[in-house]
Every structure is written in C-alpha cells, then in structure tokens.
Amino acid sequence: MLTEREIISTLEMLENEHLDVRTVTLGISLIDCVGHNLETLKNNIYRKITQTAKKLVQTCDEIGEKFGIPVVNKRIAVSPVAIIGAAFSSSELVRVAHTMNRAAADVGVDFIGGFTALVEKGIARGDRALIESIPHALAETDRVCASVNVASTKAGINMDAVYLMGKTIKEAASLSADRDGIACAKLCVFANIPQDIPFMAGAYLGIGESDAVINVGVSGPGVVKNAIDRALKADSALDLGQISEIIKTTAYKVTKVGELIGREVAESLNIKFGVVDLSLAPTPNVGDSVGEIFQSLGLKSIGVPGTTAALALLNDAVKKGGAFASSNVGGLSGAFIPVSEDLNISEAVAAGYLSLEKLEAITSVCSVGLDMVAIPGDTSAETIAAIIADEMAIGVINRKTTATRLIPVPGKKAGDSAYFGGLLGQSVIMSVNNGLGDNRFIRQGGLIPAPIHSLNN
Amino acid sequence: MKKVIISVLGHDRPGILAATTQVLYEQGCNLENVSQTILQSEFAGVFIASMPDDLTVEKLNQQLENALGALNLYVFAKPVRVDIPIYDAPGSEPFVITTRGPDRKGLVAGITSVIARFGVNVTNLSAVFKGGDDPNQNIMIYEVDIPWRIDQKTFQKELREKATHLGLDISIQHRKIFEAINRI
Numbered sequence: 001m002l003t004e005r006e007i008i009s010t011l012e013m014l015e016n017e018h019l020d021v022r023t024v025t026l027g028i029s030l031i032d033c034v035g036h037n038l039e040t041l042k043n044n045i046y047r048k049i050t051q052t053a054k055k056l057v058q059t060c061d062e063i064g065e066k067f068g069i070p071v072v073n074k075r076i077a078v079s080p081v082a083i084i085g086a087a088f089s090s091s092e093l094v095r096v097a098h099t100m101n102r103a104a105a106d107v108g109v110d111f112i113g114g115f116t117a118l119v120e121k122g123i124a125r126g127d128r129a130l131i132e133s134i135p136h137a138l139a140e141t142d143r144v145c146a147s148v149n150v151a152s153t154k155a156g157i158n159m160d161a162v163y164l165m166g167k168t169i170k171e172a173a174s175l176s177a178d179r180d181g182i183a184c185a186k187l188c189v190f191a192n193i194p195q196d197i198p199f200m201a202g203a204y205l206g207i208g209e210s211d212a213v214i215n216v217g218v219s220g221p222g223v224v225k226n227a228i229d230r231a232l233k234a235d236s237a238l239d240l241g242q243i244s245e246i247i248k249t250t251a252y253k254v255t256k257v258g259e260l261i262g263r264e265v266a267e268s269l270n271i272k273f274g275v276v277d278l279s280l281a282p283t284p285n286v287g288d289s290v291g292e293i294f295q296s297l298g299l300k301s302i303g304v305p306g307t308t309a310a311l312a313l314l315n316d317a318v319k320k321g322g323a324f325a326s327s328n329v330g331g332l333s334g335a336f337i338p339v340s341e342d343l344n345i346s347e348a349v350a351a352g353y354l355s356l357e358k359l360e361a362i363t364s365v366c367s368v369g370l371d372m373v374a375i376p377g378d379t380s381a382e383t384i385a386a387i388i389a390d391e392m393a394i395g396v397i398n399r400k401t402t403a404t405r406l407i408p409v410p411g412k413k414a415g416d417s418a419y420f421g422g423l424l425g426q427s428v429i430m431s432v433n434n435g436l437g438d439n440r441f442i443r444q445g446g447l448i449p450a451p452i453h454s455l456n457n
Numbered sequence: 458m459k460k461v462i463i464s465v466l467g468h469d470r471p472g473i474l475a476a477t478t479q480v481l482y483e484q485g486c487n488l489e490n491v492s493q494t495i496l497q498s499e500f501a502g503v504f505i506a507s508m509p510d511d512l513t514v515e516k517l518n519q520q521l522e523n524a525l526g527a528l529n530l531y532v533f534a535k536p537v538r539v540d541i542p543i544y545d546a547p548g549s550e551p552f553v554i555t556t557r558g559p560d561r562k563g564l565v566a567g568i569t570s571v572i573a574r575f576g577v578n579v580t581n582l583s584a585v586f587k588g589g590d591d592p593n594q595n596i597m598i599y600e601v602d603i604p605w606r607i608d609q610k611t612f613q614k615e616l617r618e619k620a621t622h623l624g625l626d627i628s629i630q631h632r633k634i635f636e637a638i639n640r641i
Contacts, residue, residue, distance in 0.1 A: 001581050002632070006639040007555060007598050011628060013638070068630035256637040 014068060018222035018288040019254065021261045022281045023073040024060050025198035027205035027213040027274065028052045030079040030114075038092050041085060042099040049076060049103035049112075052212050055269060057108040063264045069257060071265075072219070073423075076104060077203035078114030086126025090133035097137035097144045104143040111186075113203035115146040118193070121155040121447070123164070131161075134168050138183035139175035145201035151191035151392040153399045157448040159389065165189045166385030166442070169406060173377065177410035180418045184407040185340075185372065189388050191395030191402050196275050197331040202368070202403060213274040215331065216262035220254035221280045221290045224318075228296040243297070244317045251278060251321025259326045277331025278322030279367060280314075282342035284425035290335050291344025302337070302345055303354030311335065312365040332401055334367030340407075340420055340427035341372050350428040356387075357433070364394045369402040374418040374429045377410040382439040383432060384408060389442065397451050458507045460537035461486070461514055463521065467530035469500040477504065477532075480524045484517055485509040500530075505537065546578060549602035551632035554616065556597045558625035560586040565597060571619045575612045578602045600632065 013019040033044035053076055060071040078084075078100070085093050097115055104112035115137055117127040134146050148165055151157040169189075173181030188202040195206020198215035205213070227250040231238055238246075258276040266273035282290045294302040297310045315334045322329050337359070339345050348354040356373065363369045369391050375384075388404050395402030409418040414431035465477055474493070481488060486506040493502035508517065514536050521532045556568060565584060572579060581600040588595065603609065613629055620627035 002553065002598075002600065002635050002639075004583060004585075004596075004598060006635055007553060008596070010635050010638050011555060014628075066631050067634040068628050069634060253638045257634065260633060260637045 013223050013253070017226045018219065018285070019069065019257065020219050021064070021069055021071045021216060021258055022219040023075050023198050023200075023217040024056070024071050024262065024265050025075040025077050025113075025203050025215045025217065026053050026056050026271070027077045027196070027209055027215060028079075029205055029209065029211045030081075030084045031207070034084055036087070038088060038095065041088070042096060045078075045084070045096065046099050046103045049078070049100070050106055053107040053109065059265055059268050063261060063268065067261060067264075069261060071261060073111070074109050075198070075200060075203060076107070076109050076112045077198070077205045077215075078112065079205050079207060080116040080118060081114055082117035082124075082127045082130035083207065085130065086124065088126075088129060090129045093130055093133035094136045094140065097133070097141050101141035101143050109143070111143050111145050111200040113145040113147065113200055114205060115144050116148065116204040118149045119161040120149050120152040120158055120191075122158065123161055131164055131168055134187060135172040135175050135183065138172050138186050145186045145188075145203065147188040147190055147193065147202045147204060149190040149193040150388070151396050152450075153192055153396050154450055155447075156450040157191070157389060157392045157396055159442065159448055160445045162189075162389050162392065163382070163385045163442050163445060165388055166381040166383075169384050170381045170408060173408045173410050180374075180409045180412070180420060181377070181407045182420055182424070185405065185420050185424050188403045188405050189392075191392040192400060193403075194331055194401060196277075198275075198277050199279065199281060199332060199336075201405060202332075209274070210272050212271045214262055214266040214269065214271050215274040215277065216258045217277045217279060217281060217331065218254050218258035219281050219288070220250070221282050221293060221335075222287045223254055224250050224280060224314075225287075225289070225293045225296050228293065232296070240313060244313055247314060247317035248321035251318040252325040254278065255322040255325035255329070259328070273328065275328045275330030276322070276326050278318060278326075278329055278333045279331065280318060280335040282336060282338065282345075283423055284341055284343050286343060289342050289344040290337055291342050291348060295344075301348045301351065301353040303348045303358050307358065308362050308365055311337075311362050315366045332367040336368060336371060337362065337366060338372035338405070339430070340374060340418065340425040341423060343425070346425065346427040349430055356430045359430075360390060360394070363391065363402055364398060367401055369395070370404040370406060372405050372407070372424065372427065374407045374409050374427045375432050376413045376429055376435055377408050378413070379408045379432050379435040380437075380439075382442045383435050383437070385442045386439050387432070393448075459510065460489070460539065461506055461508050461517060461534050462537050463504040463506070463532065463534040465500070465502045465504070465525060465530055465532050467500055467525075467528065469495050469498055470528070473500055473525075473528065473530060474502065476524050476528060477502065477521065480517075480520050481506055484512055484520060486512070486517070546602060547576075547604040547606060549578070549604045551580070552601050552603050552629055553632050553635060554599040554601060554627065554629050556620055556625040556627045558595060558623070560588050560595045561624070564623055564625065567619055567623050568597065568599070568616070571612075571616050572599065572601060575607050575615075576604060577607070577612065
C-alpha cells in the first residue's frame with residue numbers, strides 16, 4: 001500500500017516541478033551499412049534507421065502515458081559517420097547528412113546525432129572529409145547534430161583539429177547567418193567524449209556499443225530547486241551539508257524515474273537498455289532552470305563569487321544520488337549550464353553577472369562546458385579555436401568530459417540578442433577577450449601531449 | 458477449522474484492540490489477520506481469527522458485545538465461508554488513480570461507477586474531503602488492478618471524462634512510478 005504522502009509528493013514533482021524524462025535516445029550502429037558506393041550507403045543507412053526506430057516515438061509516448069511522465073524528446077544517435085563514410089568526399093557526406101535528416105523526420109524524432117569524428121590524436125582522411133562537410137551538412141538540415149572529439153586525457157589535445165574546428169564553426173555560422181548562426185547550435189567540440197550520451201548535440205553511438213541501445217537523459221532542475229526551497233522554508237538554518245543531502249535524495253528519485261522509463265521502453269522495443277544520464281538539463285522555461293538553483297542556494301545570480309563552490313556542491317550531490325539510484329549511469333551525468341537554453345543563465349549574462357571567463361571557470365566542476373554560448377559574429381577562427389583549446393585543457397587535465405558549443409552570431413556584437421528558438425532558446429551575446437586579435441599559439445598546431453598522472457597539484 | 462470475521466466500530470480511544478483481542482484469546486481463538494484504521498475520530502477494525510470447534514459464532518458475538526458494549530463500541534462477528542471460491546482476479550497491472558478538486562456530493566460514487574463498469578478492482582482507497590482551496594485537502598487515491606483484457610484507452614478516456622464532468626483533475630499512473638520515486 002502506498003502512503004498518501006508518497007503519492008502527493010510524486011504528483012507535485014510531475015505537475016509543478018517539471019519532472020520529466022528529457023530524452024530517450026535510441027543508439028543505432030551503422031557499421032553494417034557501409035557500402036562501396038554512395039547510394040548503397042545512403043539506402044542502407046535510411047533502411048537501418050527507419051526500421052530500428054520505427055516504433056520509438058509511439059512506444060515512448062505510450063509508456064510516458066502509462067506512468068504519467070512525459071518523454072519530452074525522442075532522439076537517435078548513430079555510429080560516427082566519419083567512420084561509416086570514411087571512403088567518401090565531403091560533398092558526398094553532406095548527402096549522407098540529408099539522408100539522416102530524412103530518416104529522422106520519417107520516424108518523427110527532432111534530432112539525430114552521430115555526424116561525428118574522433119580526432120583526438122590524428123585526423124584520418126574520412127575525419128577531415130566529415131569535418132569539412134559539417135558547415136553545409138548542418139546549415140542544410142534541421143535535425144542532424146555533429147560532434148568532434150579533439151582531445152582526451154590519454155591522447156592530449158590535437159591542436160590542428162582545434163584550429164580546424166575554429167574555422168569550421170565560422171563557416172557553419174556564415175552559412176546559417178539568416179538564422180543567427182543556428183548551424184553552430186548543432187555542433188559540439190569535445191574532450192573525452194563518452195560513447196553513450198543521450199543528449200544533443202553530442203549524442204553518438206560509440207563503436208564499442210551494441211547494435212542498438214536505449215539511453216535515457218533525465219531532467220529535474222525544477223525538482224531540485226523546489227526541494228531546496230521547501231527544505232529552507234521549513235528550516236532556514238540548514239547548513240550546506242544538509243542541503244547537499246536534500247539534493248542527493250532528489251537526484252536519486254529523478255534517476256529512478258529515468259531508469260524505469262528507459263527500461264520499459266527498451267523492453268517494449270526489445271532493445272538493450274544502456275545508461276541513464278543523470279544530468280540536470282534545463283529548458284528556456286521558468287521553473288526548469290539550473291541557474292535558479294544558485295539563487296535557491298543563496299547567491300544573487302549564477303556568475304557571482306561563490307558560483308563555482310555552489311556548482312561543485314550541486315554537481316557532486318547529483319552524481320552521488322544518481323549513482324546510488326542506478327548501476328547503469330553514463331553519458332555526461334552532471335549539471336548542464338547551456339546559456340541560451342536556460343532563461344535564468346541568459347538573464348545573468350544580460351545583467352552582467354556572468355562572463356565568458358567565469359563560465360569557463362565553473363565548467364571545471366560540472367558538465368559539460370561552454371554550452372550554447374553566443375559570441376560576436378566577428379570573433380576570429382583563431383580566437384574561437386583558442387576558447388576551445390582552453391576548455392579542452394580543463395577536460396584533459398581534470399580527466400573529465402568538457403565541450404564547447406559556440407555560436408559566433410553573424411552580424412551581431414556583444415550585448416545584442418541572438419534567437420535560436422524552441423529548446424535552443426535565446427541569449428545575449430557575450431563579449432570575448434581579444435576577439436579579433438592575433439593568436440600565434442593556435443597557429444603553431446601539433447599535439448599538446450597527454451598529461452602526467454602523478455604529481456597532482 | 459472454522460474461521461470468523463469480526464468488525465469493530467466506534468469512537469477511538471485507548472484499549473479497543475486490547476478489549477477485543479482479550480475476548481478472542483479467552484475464547485480460544487487464534488488471530489490470523491488484523492487491519493485497523495482511524496477516520497477522523499472513528500475507529501474501525503477488522504479481524505479474522507480461527508476458532509475452536511466447540512465455540513459458536515453466536516456465543517462469540519455475545520461475549521464480544523458484553524466486553525465492547527461497555528466501551529460504546531459496535532461489534533459484529535460472522536463466519537468466513539470457505540465453500541465459496543475466492544475471487545479469481547484476472548491478469549492485470551496495478552495503477553494508481555488520483556483525483557483532486559473541489560468537494561461535492563457524489564465524487565466517489567461517480568468515479569467508482571466507471572471503475573466498476575470496466576471490471577477494475579479497487580485494492581485500496583483513501584479519500585479526504587476537507588473543503589477549501591488546497592487541492593491536497595480534497596483528494597481521492599484509488600489503487601486499482603486494471604485487467605489486461607479490457608480496452609485501456611477507452612477506460613482511461615471514460616474515467617477522464619467523468620472526472621472532468623465532476624470538476625476534478627485526475628491522473629492515472631502505473632503504480633511502479635510511485636515505488637521507484639519513493640522506495641529504495
């Protein structure tokens with residue numbers, strides 16, 4: 001028998017605190033789609049995706065209804081296209097992106113990830129073709145997401161790839177200049193990319209994964225914020241250790257929901273269940289924000305002194321709760337701070353509380369990195385690459401995943417607003433230090449070696 | 458072995474369970490199940506016990522009335538029929554139906570009429586109607602077993618229509634979600 005309190009508190013989380021499953025992402029291996037000519041490859045890819053994902057959306061909706069928990073997004077992640085399409089040119093890979101886009105549309109998913117290259121140590125021919133195809137692929141499609149892993153703790157930072165990504169981002173922005181450079185909102189540059197991220201734009205299916213797998217991304221910033229607010233209302237003298245305990249317990253509940261839904265979907269589709277990614281993923285809605293949690297913790301805004309410590313507390317408590325709730329935790333698993341996708345964070349930028357430098361600092365204690373950051377359109381490729389290099393260094397040295405999703409908004413300058421729409425949100429454009437200036441460090445290229453794993457200071 | 462089921466009702470106070478079970482003990486009965494609840498100020502208890510062959514239900518009733526009547530409690534014992542087959546529940550899944558909304562007459566009757574019409578069995582119901590604006594003060598929670606064989610969509614649709622008609626917000630969710638969130 002359930003208690004009245006158990007039922008009422010669950011309903012509160014669902015109805016008033018935006019508890020939902022942010023994404024169920026079906027990973028599909030395309031390794032067996034490889035063909036010697038482009039048409040064969042495209043046909044194989046289309047057939048594999050549409051057959052495997054035929055019932056994904058319907059099943060997620062049915063299971064969401066059964067449990068009263070909406071599955072907000074249903075998505076697909078595929079094997080790295082740089083490997084699948086290694087034999088093809090960049091213009092041919094753009095056509096592969098169109099095929100992926102069509103397959104995604106036909107099965108009703110809003111994003112498909114896996115237009116991906118893994119180049120942390122070196123750039124193979126297929127990788128270069130894929131990276132060169134990214135601007136057109138993303139500007140000409142709506143649903144395809146790309147990611148490029150340019151660094152890892154084991155390999156170091158491939159600075160040639162970093163510079164190449166700076167140029168690629170500039171070109172992608174200019175090709176979608178009429179939509180504030182939205183192509184860049186579908187492109188992540190990673191260090192230590194996990195193979196099982198369910199969240200976009202970084203989702204792809206690692207080559208060490210099975211043929212098909214269901215990964216789940218939970219949500220819950222609103223639930224965490226409300227739990228903190230409720231506890232402090234009952235006892236305003238709670239110390240940070242006690243608040244951390246409350247966040248941990250809440251993360252436990254949120255993760256359990258994600259795993260339950262993920263396993264049900266996987267069982268129903270007869271596909272292996274992979275991981276729960278227990279990231280706190282915000283949306284541009286009020287009450288569904290990671291930024292608001294900082295205010296609940298007592299800070300004036302995200303970005304003011306104290307932010308890094310508060311985020312460290314939050315991120316660690318979320319991980320502890322999630323790890324206890326599920327033995328299958330993976331992906332990014334931490335708090336996201338995507339600027340344009342979180343109303344409160346974009347407001348903190350507008351009010352001058354949050355700068356690019358502070359944002360970079362706090363990414364050292366959370367996932368994922370400089371996410372959905374709009375910067376002036378005239379920022380040079382070298383400077384963009386340098387921002388990427390800094391973020392990669394944080395990931396490589398700290399043995400964690402970091403990423404950038406930078407959008408140089410064409411024709412706009414710091415302080416202007418950029419609009420991406422929907423879940424991608426909107427943001428004030430952040431100013432960039434030495435945005436146009438020379439950067440010989442980046443042009444030097446080569447590999448920044450992998451870090452030493454002793455003498456930890 | 459004969460079995461008896463006993464219900465005890467009355468204003469709640471200390472000593473009701475002690476008085477009831479003392480009689481059962483003195484009459485040689487062995488308790489098998491007990492469930493009690495308190496609604497507002499009223500106690501309600503149900504007891505199932507096995508009884509010795511030489512004890513009649515009439516005599517037990519008399520003994521219980523003598524002991525509990527003094528406490529202003531109403532008691533009734535009746536034999537448990539073992540010759541009637543137990544209700545054979547069809548294959549089903551456990552759901553929780555929750556309604557919230559302003560109090561008025563006929564809410565439980567309205568909702569249960571739909572539940573019963575579809576052959577859905579209520580395994581637990583708790584309802585509180587205290588009036589006022591707080592939705593949590595006017596709530597019905599039905600734990601039900603929804604048979605696989607019935608048309609789930611039509612059942613849910615009719616239940617939602619009935620709730621709307623009664624001015625209630627309703628949610629219908631699989632029981633597992635509450636267990637997942639609240640229990641280790």
